[in-house]
Amino acid sequence: MGKKKEEIYQEAAKLFQEKGYKAASMRDLAERVELKPSSLYSHIGSKEEILQKICFDNALQFVEGIESIEEKDIAIVDKLKALIKLHISIAIENPTSITVFNDEWRHLSLPYLDDFLALRKDYEQRFKGIIKKGIEEGVLQNIDANIVLYTLLNSVRWVHYWYKPKRSITQESLEENILSLLLNGLKK
Amino acid sequence: MGKKKEEIYQEAAKLFQEKGYKAASMRDLAERVELKPSSLYSHIGSKEEILQKICFDNALQFVEGIESIEEKDIAIVDKLKALIKLHISIAIENPTSITVFNDEWRHLSLPYLDDFLALRKDYEQRFKGIIKKGIEEGVLQNIDANIVLYTLLNSVRWVHYWYKPKRSITQESLEENILSLLLNGLKK
DNA sequence: GTCTATAACTTGATAGAC
DNA sequence: GTCTATCAAGTTATAGAC
Incomplete structure (x- = not known):
């Protein structure tokens, strides 16, 4: 797994934990891994x-x-x-x-x-x-x-x-x- | 508390339980109590x-x-x-x-x-x-x-x-x- | 792989007629 | 107190330039 991909998964888990899955947005996640929201989708298929x-x-x-x-x-x-x-x-x-x-x-x-x-x-x-x-x-x-x-x-x-x-x-x-x-x- | 108001609170609790607060929408709730979404606000101030x-x-x-x-x-x-x-x-x-x-x-x-x-x-x-x-x-x-x-x-x-x-x-x-x-x- | 721009949709809540 | 209409903001995800 790519380094950035791993970072995304890890930060997503934190975010889901803090806010709950539904309340956590891909914008939040993008900000935490220092990417624009759309760039996340080069690493993952979807939020779910x-x-x-x-x-x-x-x-x-x-x-x-x-x-x-x-x-x-x-x-x-x-x-x-x-x-x-x-x-x-x-x-x-x-x-x-x-x-x-x-x-x-x-x-x-x-x-x-x-x-x-x-x-x-x-x-x-x-x-x-x-x-x-x-x-x-x-x-x-x-x-x-x-x-x-x-x-x-x-x-x-x-x-x-x-x-x-x-x-x-x-x-x-x-x-x-x-x-x-x-x-x-x-x-x- | 009005009868309709009570019904709204009760159904809301069920809905929040089933879907989680964030995933439960006021439209869902309105449908369950047989009202249009806007009419909910004659009984309650807000979702929260x-x-x-x-x-x-x-x-x-x-x-x-x-x-x-x-x-x-x-x-x-x-x-x-x-x-x-x-x-x-x-x-x-x-x-x-x-x-x-x-x-x-x-x-x-x-x-x-x-x-x-x-x-x-x-x-x-x-x-x-x-x-x-x-x-x-x-x-x-x-x-x-x-x-x-x-x-x-x-x-x-x-x-x-x-x-x-x-x-x-x-x-x-x-x-x-x-x-x-x-x-x-x-x-x- | 990252960006800008934006599509397509859902959200909570309000305005105002009746 | 209920409705229709609608707003403003937020959602996930995609298109396409670089």
């Missing part, structure tokens, strides 16, 4: 093409991550730990694009929207499968698998909104704290 | 006025809710339970406006944006205060208060995205399950 790349790149990262965890020969609880860590590390490594992935996918047009939702559904089903197995094995509390799935996903999906790497908390201790809270509970 | 009402009405519901919980003479753990239930019930009672409140507040213009953020900050500080007291008293695990605050908020803030009241799960059992997960942990 940028959104597509961001959404699907992130979706694939999650799908690949869960596949590799599924294959591992480890205890269910450790698979869940690995999944939660996967979410935290993806969110912290690339907070900008993960925000767009989380919040702006709905502006995808068909058929991309359907493809995206299918990928997401697939991911959630795999995640739920691991939870269900843990309940069956008796190592997890017998809580509705959907509730566990979405409570875990949600609690971890927005870490990047408030966690700043420069703070006193390291990523390691962040992971430990969240894992302790989710696995052992808030009560002493 | 609708957003303001949605955001501040919800924010005040949370602030009033936490004030009433603070005043109660009950154990810290019970205050936390009450807070989590507050979030769940607000989200389920009015899923449409809570989505707009959650996701679209950033399209508020100044000075409303600052007012809104101040309200939110105030709420979070109060919530964090309760958590800190629980840690001091020794009834909660010694986990960073920010991590607890945001993990709780996030896990519960998006319940309405996946919980459908018509499902087999009642609101009561939903609350019990989420509370059990957050307070006692996922592990058996």
Whole structure:
């Protein structure tokens, strides 16, 4: 990928994050990469093409991550730990694009929207499968698998909104704290 | 509030939820309430006025809710339970406006944006205060208060995205399950 | 690959008749 | 209070010179 093209994608992600996809204009973007708006189109096909790349790149990262965890020969609880860590590390490594992935996918047009939702559904089903197995094995509390799935996903999906790497908390201790809270509970 | 005005606010919330504030047009809205676009302005002042009402009405519901919980003479753990239930019930009672409140507040213009953020900050500080007291008293695990605050908020803030009241799960059992997960942990 | 110019369209909101 | 007509500004994207 050309250097300018890469710059455009990166700045677009920032812009989409700050203003939202719809409110971010190609004029804004052009200004940030020091080009006239029309010149953007020598590098990219359309505004939505940028959104597509961001959404699907992130979706694939999650799908690949869960596949590799599924294959591992480890205890269910450790698979869940690995999944939660996967979410935290993806969110912290690339907070900008993960925000767009989380919040702006709905502006995808068909058929991309359907493809995206299918990928997401697939991911959630795999995640739920691991939870269900843990309940069956008796190592997890017998809580509705959907509730566990979405409570875990949600609690971890927005870490990047408030966690700043420069703070006193390291990523390691962040992971430990969240894992302790989710696995052992808030009560002493 | 006039009947038509009420209808406009309600449909606007739905529309903002479905498409996002920026992508939802006054023409869309007019069509839904069976008016010509210009006629909307006999009932409302502007598009943003609708957003303001949605955001501040919800924010005040949370602030009033936490004030009433603070005043109660009950154990810290019970205050936390009450807070989590507050979030769940607000989200389920009015899923449409809570989505707009959650996701679209950033399209508020100044000075409303600052007012809104101040309200939110105030709420979070109060919530964090309760958590800190629980840690001091020794009834909660010694986990960073920010991590607890945001993990709780996030896990519960998006319940309405996946919980459908018509499902087999009642609101009561939903609350019990989420509370059990957050307070006692996922592990058996 | 960048520019100027502009097409084709959508946006929120207003003026003024009825 | 609803309408028709319309404005002014903003949108993505393209055409074609250099």
